[in-house]
Amino acid sequence: MKIILDAMGGDYAPKETVLGAIDALKLDKDIKLVLVGKSEAINKQLAECEYDKSRIEIIDAQDEISNDESPTMAIKTKKESSLVKAFEKLSSDEECEAFVSAGSTGAVLVGAFMKVGRIKGVSRPALAPVLPTLDGKGVVLCDCGANVDSKPINLLHFAIMASSYAQAMLGVENPRVGLLNNGVEAHKGNELSKEAYALLSENKDINFVGNCEARDMLSGDFEVVVADGFDGNIALKTAEGTAKLMLKLIKRGVYSSGLKAKLGALMLKPVFKDVQKALDYNAQGGACFLGVKKVVVKAHGASERGAISASILQAKGLAKNKVCEKIKAGIDASAINAED
């Protein structure tokens, strides 16, 4: 299977993207990679690595899309950018089943939407990261920022897509779906969540278990939590900010305490490392853009080689699991072809 990698995307590209690609080739013998970006820079990095040359193809792209530009404008006008060239390859080459980028989230979403296209019947594709839970199994949050001002039908589609995704990613047969809401009772919420609750309850193809208060999102009681992208984004980033605040508070507490606390912190270091690792939702790969025709994985902008190779392997697993086909079947089965 061929997977395309945006070699220029991310804070540490192309060095870490190329190194991550080489790692992925070593970890999985079944994949070939297409690296898109400035060929001289890619080749320079590759020259320092040992790898099977027949498993890497390079597509030269001299331009780049940054985080600061308008995604739509950039995708429309920057024909020579690594992202546009990558998406053109992805949509035209049947052998290429998946794409990974650590570049601008907006540009990846717009590019996938415009160049690869959405699955028929999907009202809106959505971005879905896997967040850590106490039991270590994880929860798919969908949508975390691709859509704002969603309609109820969008949230139903998020639930269907994320259920297929959770089956492939988390290995659960019948993922429990919760609706992010400001209370657990059925009548709670804003206009959107009340209407979405009704739609989700009626649907027999998903395992909707009710409202999910934000404090229970990471409890392990849900494998899927659906939300409008604005709300999902707030939940995702609040979790990030709070975890960071706590670690800083602990660190500061240790620094301002005596020798005993400092010794204690030293002895607890492996535990803190494990906790940080458990909370690092990027380590296991990226967020999947659900609802487009091929697998598109958005790795974190700050991805180093480990996160890049994890994202490549994740993309491969999703393609092998035929997650796009399953999403299509799920949407067809729900027999709802919503107007956007």
Next chain:
Amino acid sequence: MKIILDAMGGDYAPKETVLGAIDALKLDKDIKLVLVGKSEAINKQLAECEYDKSRIEIIDAQDEISNDESPTMAIKTKKESSLVKAFEKLSSDEECEAFVSAGSTGAVLVGAFMKVGRIKGVSRPALAPVLPTLDGKGVVLCDCGANVDSKPINLLHFAIMASSYAQAMLGVENPRVGLLNNGVEAHKGNELSKEAYALLSENKDINFVGNCEARDMLSGDFEVVVADGFDGNIALKTAEGTAKLMLKLIKRGVYSSGLKAKLGALMLKPVFKDVQKALDYNAQGGACFLGVKKVVVKAHGASERGAISASILQAKGLAKNKVCEKIKAGIDASAINAED
């Protein structure tokens, strides 16, 4: 100054509410308290305490409002409940300047709205807790759940009200106001946040500093963060859930590790306690219901005596600071009398 306490509100009422009241009397010589609830139960608890009898008045109320009933229906029909009787006292007795309850949030909000009334010009009153920040100063989150499907004008009013509140609570002269959003750039957001951004930018009476991503809410870069109540609720509860998850992960890591980690944890115990204390946004008092004519403080349902006395002192401080008058002046100055 007289402050009314709902002696029956909260998980540990009336024992902890009465004990909290006695503590507050000891801590502040300038206040008198009106305890509303089942007089025999209150008197039984009071009989075990030493206090100046001239500083406590009891209003008998034999009924209660629980968390499970419809707030509006309960306030309308339960005339003998502690909440309804308390609000009637609050609105009719000029000497009573503030009210504290650890009872049903919904019933407190509806009761305050219906029985005390909103300040003229305020489009919607809002619930505002103070959340912990890294610098220890705190940030006012407004609204955290009183309103869903807010309009832009509501968010402007939240900003004006919360600015007056932050001046009184945090002691900052010119509180920096952020708009909770899914990105920092001015063009980011959903329909509501884009329109609210424009309104907030135009207003000269507040110190609007731009969008606040959820990950920066607790950074200390803002004294006020405004949001629709649905979004604010998600942010508040995600922070709560994440903090809980982290403490559980650390605990579990310690238990499953060897003696060294266990010893380390023991040595770090004071630091963990400080961190938990810093994160406990209920310890310093309750959330204030901004925009009604008198000070209404909603203490956490699980409040023990310490949280009750803190909420009483907080209510006193707010009344002394004339926060309601300042909110009225702020709303008048902004010269906007929005239709709800």
